[in-house]
Amino acid sequence: MPSPRKPKSAAKKSVSIASGSNRLIVGISGASGIVYGLRLLEVLKGIGIETHLVMSKSAEVTLAYETTVKVAAVKALAHTTYSNTDIAAAISSGSFKTRGMIIAPCSIRSVSEIATGVTSSLMSRAADVVLKERRRLVLVVRESPLHTGHLRTLTQASEIGAIIAPPMPAFYAQPETLADLVDHTVGRVLDLFDVDAGLVRRWRSDDQ
Numbered sequence: 001m002p003s004p005r006k007p008k009s010a011a012k013k014s015v016s017i018a019s020g021s022n023r024l025i026v027g028i029s030g031a032s033g034i035v036y037g038l039r040l041l042e043v044l045k046g047i048g049i050e051t052h053l054v055m056s057k058s059a060e061v062t063l064a065y066e067t068t069v070k071v072a073a074v075k076a077l078a079h080t081t082y083s084n085t086d087i088a089a090a091i092s093s094g095s096f097k098t099r100g101m102i103i104a105p106c107s108i109r110s111v112s113e114i115a116t117g118v119t120s121s122l123m124s125r126a127a128d129v130v131l132k133e134r135r136r137l138v139l140v141v142r143e144s145p146l147h148t149g150h151l152r153t154l155t156q157a158s159e160i161g162a163i164i165a166p167p168m169p170a171f172y173a174q175p176e177t178l179a180d181l182v183d184h185t186v187g188r189v190l191d192l193f194d195v196d197a198g199l200v201r202r203w204r205s206d207d208q
């Protein structure tokens with residue numbers, strides 16, 4: 001039996017009160033729209049937020065179908081990456097402080113696991129931990145059309161505290177490229193964490 005670690009000094013403890021405030025968990029699951037996860041990682045890296053990435057096996061499949069980007073290049077965008085089977089990873093515990101978690105894109109399979117608390121992977125376990133710690137969980141759920149079972153699952157996830165933020169384009173921002181559409185969604189997701197990366201063309205902000 002390993003001996004318990006010695007508690008750190010009181011002085012060290014008081015310094016660490018705000019720890020986790022610059023840390024975000026990013027999950028990428030196997031829904032279409034892997035570009036949202038990639039752009040999110042890129043933007044967070046650019047503004048110095050410490051990202052902790054977990055990607056599902058299906059996300060690796062969609063990555064290959066939807067882009068020419070390699071898995072290693074995605075992982076290189078993150079501060080730390082974990083295997084989705086590593087249920088002992090730091091992000092599987094609430095004692096590892098973070099600001100919350102974004103899953104982008106989020107598949108119906110993943111949101112279903114989260115809604116029911118089944119948590120058979122690190123991704124759903126980390127999301128469950130974020131919810132139990134009353135931190136922010138934003139799910140960029142992508143599927144269409146939705147049957148009643150999907151809608152019930154989304155309601156259930158919302159009822160336990162998740163924010164359901166499907167990647168729906170906002171045309172009032174007058175996007176000219178696909179990158180504009182992606183940036184608007186990523187920017188609005190980051191708004192939910194009070195992070196302004198300058199990606200959002202805000203409604204009527206040009207009038208002032």
Ligand SMILES: Cc1cc2nc3c(=O)[nH]c(=O)nc-3n(C[C@H](O)[C@H](O)[C@H](O)COP(=O)(O)O)c2cc1C
Pocket residue numbers: 028029030031032033056057058059061062065106107108109110111142143144
């Ligand atoms: C190219 C491709 C696109 C997919 N798009 C979606 C999608 O938009 N939404 C969804 O819920 N599942 C989608 N799937 C199916 C998921 O990948 C599948 O349900 C998988 O089991 C999800 O596992 P995960 O949640 O562990 O990533 C897609 C699969 C492929 C190969």
